[in-house]
Amino acid sequence: MTKYSDRTGFYFMDRQMTFGEILDDAQRFATFLQQKGLQKGDVVAICFPNTPQYLISLYGTLLAGGIATGLSPLLSPPEMVYQLNDCSAKFLVTMDIIYEKIMKKILEKLPHMETIIPSNISEFMGFSGFKVFMGKLIGKIPKGKMDPYPNKNMVPFLEVLKTKPNVKPVSINALQDRALIQYTGGTTGRPKGVNITHSNLVSNMHQFEVWLDRDKGTDITLSAFPYFHIAGLFIGLYLTYIGSSHIIIANPRDTDHIIDQIMEIKPSVFGNVPTLYLMVQRNPRSKEIPDEVLDNINLYVSGAAPFPSEAIRDFEKRFHTENKFVEVYGMTESAVLATVNPTYGEKKIGKVGLPLPDTEVKLINVETGEEVPLGEPGEILLKGPQVTKSYHNKPEATEKTWIDGWLHTGDVGVFDEDGYLKIVDRTKDMLSVSGFKVYSVHVEEVLTKHPAIQIMAIIGVPDADRPGSEIVKAVIQLKEGVEASEKVKEDIKNYAREHLAKYEVPKLWEFREELPQTMVGKVEKKALRQE
Secondary structure: OOOOOOOEEEEEOOEEEEHHHHHHHHHHHHHHHHHOOOOOOOEEEEEOOOOHHHHHHHHHHHHOOOEEEEOOOOOOHHHHHHHHHHOOOOEEEEEHHHHHHHHHHHHHHOOOOOEEEEEOHHHHOOOOHHHHHHHHHOOOOOOOOOOOOOOOEEOOHHHHOOOOOOOOOOOOOOOOOEEEEEEOOOOOOOOOEEEEEHHHHHHHHHHHHHHHOOOOOOOEEEEOOOOOOHHHHHHHHHHHHOOOEEEEOOOOOOHHHHHHHHHHHOOOEEEEOHHHHHHHHHOHHHHHOOHHHHHHOOEEEEOOOOOOHHHHHHHHHHHOOOOOEEEEEEOHHHOOEEEEOOOOOOOOOOOOOEEOOOOEEEEEOOOOOOEOOOOOOEEEEEEOOOOOOOEOOOHHHHHHHEEOOEEEEEEEEEEOOOOOEEEEEEHHHOEEEOOEEEOHHHHHHHHOOOOOEEEEEEEEEEOOOOOOOEEEEEEEEEOOOOOOOHHHHHHHHHHHHHHOOHHHOOOEEEEEOOOOEOOOOOEOHHHHHHO
């Protein structure tokens, strides 16, 4: 932040802040935490959408020697209680509306919580005071009462930033001391907190910087990855690390705002999950973006979920992304990136690239544990300086996930002859059909090439006639303007019979206007299976 102190650090709702200003606020925040008794290793929970407050709190926590944990604003109250107690969070930074509607009702269940720091989302907007006042008045900007709570410190965020900066130095062992306790998505039971050290994060940022090989202090990046997810959190840290200006998107589903920001600020890098890229593409206003503005974007980064090849090619035609699209692969436990498509070399659409420097990847047979031959699917195992070593308070899960120094990801992949990795499934999403293994991602990849399909999910339904076997079901969201008629359904079925093995062809078909999505924008197969 010091090196690029005069450069714009972020753009947010008509406001800009330089890296120098962000650092000053982070130091004030860190000083406040230390004055309120934060000791090295104490946990600060941040419950916000993407906002400047989130980044300032994150940087300030790390400067003070604390551990940050992202708490999604979309969690239910019991889920929030579980996470906050699991990591023993002593400090909480949150929106005033979340405090009023949720936190006040659960604070009695949070014995470790000592200090709450509420803020209104408008406090870092650049709109005039009158616009902010009217926005709150008519409900466009949510607001909540910041009433005190017995036996808890309550200090508004703007008051915190009045603290005179005087951060006491903290000795950090980068290899051992944790920077984050970042929670997984909880697709297999309750979310698990991953212990991420300072070294894990710095290693991965350096790996990514070397891999992309871009000039520091030059980019303007628009990213809609949420900070409470490891991908968004990594991006927030990484953009500061390379001196890239950051266009902060609070609501990733507000595609009108994203399009406005692209046209107004003209980013050079665009990062998103596949479903949100498609949402931007479906917005009719995307056609208003001038060609010269699109041409200014020279790098697109996609991750967190598979992006069907045909959907990428369709996106490329509209957004001038030929040879600019870089798919990545990683997970919370690898903090975050493990493989990335080359910046300058061949980008293979539908594959997640090659291992980053100092990263080892091998594929094993899920049943035997033996390494599989080239071209055959196997569970992905990872090893590298960015790969974490444990879950927080979960010794049994740790033993099952980290074995002999290798992280067992639960993802299934295939290497091609050039060493490019393709994700074909999660081990839990593989279907067993009359003894055959059906890889849901493969079936989805094939069927989304049909011109009527926008996005889809393949799930298994227990086969009552064959215990232990499953029936393949397709849940489909059609492209805009395509009606779910019998003719369309029959056409897709014929396409499936022509392009898939007999046991891979779905027997059950369902068409929906929208598929359920996780907080990050992945299609939520867990919800579909539960139905």
